[in-house]
Amino acid sequence: MDLDGGNRRVFNRLGGSSAASPDSSKNQKVCYHWRAGKCSRFPCPFLHRELPHPSGPAAATSNGSGAPKRFADDSGFSGPALRRGPNCNNNHNNSWGRMGANKVVRKTEKVCNYWVQGNCSYGDKCRFLHSWSLGECFTLLNHLDGHQKVVTGIALPAGMDKLYTGSKDETVRAWDTNTGQCMGVINLGGEVGCMISEGPWLFVGIPNVVKAWNTQTNQELSLSGPVGQVYTMVVGNDLLFAGTQDGTILAWKFNAVTNNFEPAASLKGHTLAVVSLVVGANRLYSGSMDHSIKAWSLETLQCLQTLTEHTSVVMSLLCWEQFLLSCSLDQTIKVWVATESGNLEVTYTHKEEHGLLNLRGMPDSESKPVLMCSCNDNSVRLYDLPSFSEKGKIFAKQEIRAIEVGPGGLFFTGDGTGFRVWKWAEAVPKP
Known part of the structure; x- marks a missing residue:
């Protein structure tokens, strides 16, 4: 068990002193392995915590890539195509793959x-x-x-x-x-x-x-x-x-x-x-x-x-x-x-x-x-x-x-x- 320096590593992963560095933006991503409960990297370059839910006008109009975020309705299988997959044929007027508004909020997705x-x-x-x-x-x-x-x-x-x-x-x-x-x-x-x-x-x-x-x-x-x-x-x-x-x-x-x-x-x-x-x-x-x-x-x-x-x-x-x-x-x-x-x-x-x-x-x-x-x-x-x-x-x-x-x-x-x-x-x- 690594005790020496452990708190410092956790502090850095949560966005401590390194958060102000020019390259810190690339680390504002939650560690996939931590979410799965099996991260073994010390120090880990990614966050070991969930990011706060975005708020304000930017959150309502952006999905993180600069593109407008669109939400699905509950109209069933048919309706205007708001978001399509990579193999979409534009001749098909359907709504498969539209982003849902109600994403499940979760703990780490692993059974204890x-x-x-x-x-x-x-x-x-x-x-x-x-x-x-x-x-x-x-x-x-x-x-x-x-x-x-x-x-x-x-x-x-x-x-x-x-x-x-x-x-x-x-x-x-x-x-x-x-x-x-x-x-x-x-x-x-x-x-x-x-x-x-x-x-x-x-x-x-x-x-x-x-x-x-x-x-x-x-x-x-x-x-x-x-x-x-x-x-x-x-x-x-x-x-x-x-x-x-x-x-x-x-x-x-x-x-x-x-x-x-x-x-x-x-x-x-x-x-x-x-x-x-x-x-x-x-x-x-x-x-x-x-x-x-x-x-x-x-x-x-x-x-x-x-x-x-x-x-x-x-x-x-x-x-x-x-x-x-x-x-x-x-x-x-x-x-x-x-x-x-x-x-x-x-x-x-x-x-x-x-x-x-x-x-x-x-x-x-x-x-x-x-x-x-x-x-x-x-x-x-x-x-x-x-x-x-x-x-x-x-x-x-x-x-x-x-x-x-x-x-x-x-x-x-x-x-x-x-x-x-x-x-x-x-x-x-x-x-």
Whole structure:
């Protein structure tokens, strides 16, 4: 522990005697590593404190770069484009990426390790978080554990009072939604790559097969055909699609006569594994480890367009109204919109500091659209749309691979320790 000169170093970092030097202006920046609780530089050339909030006319008209600061309204997805991303096409009249006025005020964005262990002596004075979340618009209802490895799928079959979770520990667990108790464990003999539900059916993707259970009749089926791990599944136009490790997208159709799922198609075009699928606007969209997104017609099952703007694995896709959103390990979220020709083009790119794993969208308690994106720094960011202003964060000990939306303002996040149940806080009535 360095005691000699420590106070002087702190004084200098807070803008003491060196603040009057000609070069001091370049140091009026808060240390990123200090914010993360891991700065090891002595002396550090940056500030170890938060800058005061600007005030006066200059604060109202400048964003620090001399350019006017503009704020988003709450008009939803459409409206005048106040601020656009670097890949914006001026032919698109939308408002993605406008700067939000309500930025979350935070402590250091790191969960206190001593608090996790139950022995932090600083209490409310600790500069690290004593919470698994940051933001006042949602609350943690429960944390259910039992899986030995990361949770890769969460599903709520229709009409059921049970929730199902799948994991890389090769099991599926059933949970009672009323009591939070584990009702049973299914051993599959292979890592669960993904899991979805459609009506009473529960579909689980494991290496070389898709398992299907009818949760009402207990009928169990095995859908053969996949080569390698099944990473993603989606239902569209009465077809079940599965993205596989060899880059193929397989499709099955349910036959009511035989009471079975029969092979319907095999879509080829990706050169590496297909890890994300979504259906929207009568199209199937697929994201792959080959860094591309392909758009397929749900009617002809032909590839209509290949998108190559991402530079790493396209981990997740989301259709929301007329927009397609994609996230990648290249640390970006891209917002796509169709041009008059019907082809998709990027209208906004949002950049993060870490690779992105999963996207989900839902309305908050005020029915405003919120985007949830998990990052490979063990967190989930929540953003108001279309402004992308930060609404809150969720933290975990390990990567959050699964996010699922439930009824009544509930949503779920799954990591390596289990899964958590969250709920949007009730909106405060305006006077």
